[in-house]
Amino acid sequence: MRHPFFCLAACATVLLGGCATYQPAPVDPAVTHAQWQARRLDDPALAARLRPWLPAEDHGQWPSARYGRADLLLAALALNPDLAEARAHLAGASAAVDTARVRANPTLSLALERYTQAQAGSAPWLWGLSTDFLLDGGLRRRLRVQLADQAVRGARLDYAEKVWSVRSAVRDALAQRLLAQRQENLAARTVAAATALEQAARQRVALGEDEPQVALQAVQTLAQARSDQAAAAQRAASSQAQLARAIGVPVAALEGLDLHWDHFDRPTAPPSARIDTLADHALLARADLERALVEYSQRETELHQQIHDQYPQLSLGPGYTYDHGIRKLTFNASLGLPVFNQNQGPIAQARARREAAAAHVRVVQADIDSAIDAARSRLAAALPALDAARAGTQAAQRTRGQAERAFQLGAIDRTAMLGARLAALAASQSELAALDAAWQAEAALEDALRTPLDPAEAALWPAAGDRP
Template identity: 35%
Template sequence: MHPRQTLLFLTLLTGCAHFQDQPLDAQVSASGLEARSLNSGGLQAYFASLKLPKDGPWDLAKLTLAALFYHPDMALIRAQADMAGAAGQTAAQRPNPSVAITPTWISNIADAVPWIFVGALSIPIETAGKRGYRMDKSRHLSAAARLRIADTAWLVRSRLRLALLDVYASETAVQMLGQQQALQARVNGDLQAQQQAGELATSDVLAAQLALDQVRLGLSAAEKKRADSQAVLAAALGIPVSGLAGVKLDFTAFAQVSDMRQIAVKQLTAKALRERPDVLALLAEYAAAQAALQLEVANQYPNIQANPGYTWNTGENRWLMGLAALQLPVFNQNQGPIAEMAAKRQETAQRFEALQLRIIGEIDRAYAAAQAVQNRMAAAEQSLDNRKANVAAIQNLLTAGEVDAHALATAELEQSLAERSRLDVLVESQQAAAQLEAALRYPLGTGAFIKNTSP
């Protein structure tokens, strides 16, 4: 082989990609998942790259970052976006030329070299802007995939907020039921003393004992729910429940409820219908469908195949021009693919309209629920304030010697029940706020949403 030919051949080989084996081991993967925690070095390095304080509270905002770092939904959607981005390289590729060399030996030729050498070069030339349409389609699909990352981040945050709220509710309920159990036991002790003194009927003592048993059962159920809620929170973060060990969670954001009447719902709804990440992603998919239809329309026009060649025949050099070879649109003019892409574009438009309608419904339902529970929250607050005032009044009477300790314990028990009722309404209110926030894709006073979603 000629040295120049050898050099060209080696150059082509060095430009080729080579396969790299990356085996997937279930045991190694499981071990890595089980080792995840909120104190891992990888997560702390991620926080450091964002210039976050090392010892900040584990509130909703910081936990959201941890979920964006760990959650498998985020890893999957990022991989899908990378795949869509890589498809752009494929779309931009130009077709390679090909070469054919056909040596032929003639066995019965006389007084001539018995060889004929034929060489032909085939150069494909795309027409009608097909490469540009293909690149447009890929670019829009890549943009849609990147927007899906932002939408998935919102969904991950929404599930995390509800899971954290559930942990707050269950832990607070355990504390309240523990206090209620102690108060009920005090009341029961006073009643038993009165019974022994002959001042109270046995039925009254039995009723109080039944109430104490109910509180104990409620406490046991609340402790189980607390364990379950921690497992759900760990799953929302993308870590095992052991990864929460030693972590002090910050529930400050759930202590109060924002006034839903101060939210500009109409303006935020209009913004959501235009700018929600899933809305923008579907718009990008529609643009990709447009480009795909343009590509199929362009495919009506055949590509050109330039075929220059060379023949060495019994000592003669013959050069073939081979200007062009065209595919003849005799049996079809690409009507089928054009019809398919036109239908795909229409289907995408209908999906977009359905998405906007679903968004309106989600926002309307969530806002109505938030407003309704806000009235109940005001009533629960008033009831608790009344019980607190009653406890203060009885405390004064006890100091003056006008009532006994049993009256104070009973009043404190009533206050404890009012606090539990307020907690139930508070949790319901926070759930409604979380649903409205998820529908709007807009933070409503529980910590700003972190825009950087890539670790």
């Protein structure tokens, strides 16, 4: 009796010797918060990670003297916590492929039996070892591996979509930050002019030169200017926080940085031929469309699995029995019997899921086409509107200059001159709003195409998914 148990113990020792060991990795919120607060764009460790990806004309220099869209995108690819989470999910999907490829382990069973009373001519013990080998191979295993590979492909596309969303967040936050800075400047000048107008109106009312209603209007103009100034300050702070979050650093890390956007004042529509080429590519291979196609392939594979599962699986179980002094070799086989069902329910469900996935592909493709057309029309309308706003600003500036010269010559009073100055400032604010609308229209077109239209970013984008 000692020999079989010794053999079992030896086999268990050998098999368990190759097992992985558990290593705890607790997450301490205090430590992670301190690490977050310590993040900086001029961190030498960040420079080492980004240097291989910097454009050749920069000679691998980091940190940059001025941070443009491409620089901030590179930093976000390395630091953004959402991308780190997406990479972890991608690693998990890749690990699932190894799980799908492994073969099922056999099971080992031990049976013991002892006579309670001595039997003449017989050993008191019966013991037996039996195994069970599931014949899990061939098509079943290939389908399982294929499904895991498709899941990895889907995770890669999800990661690509997350990269794009982070890039769009950086772009939008930078645009809002630059616009908010200009709005703050205009708001401060508007408050100064409105304050002077209010004082001048009060003086004229006190001298009996104007009705009290004129002073009331000046007070209301000043109140509105102060409200706009507060809104501009709030927008600046909000855009600064959004930009920091999109990059993956605390707000303090952006203080004092020189942020710039080349040709920010001159948004233009790309050539129509280029947009047509990008649109054709998006309609066939945009990441979310590819994701829908991968999902359809998964549903197709699942249907194949369910159809194959209607055929029973075979298990083989060779064994050994010591039967009260008699040694026996045993051999068992088991096979499921498709008596009450032939897997019709799961097959029907899998077929319905496949049809739903096919319909989703068509929905995504229609959405892409509609989004591209709408964005092109929006940009085509926004650029002339910007030109019109700039023409209005130029006209208001000329009127202001004429009013200031007339005031110096004594042809008009101070309130008229200040009114012209406020009108010019209001026109400048309208121009900023039109500039904002133009960049938002371009952002909508980029989102529809899933391609940056800025040349510097476009040079980085093809390999953005491979960034650190």
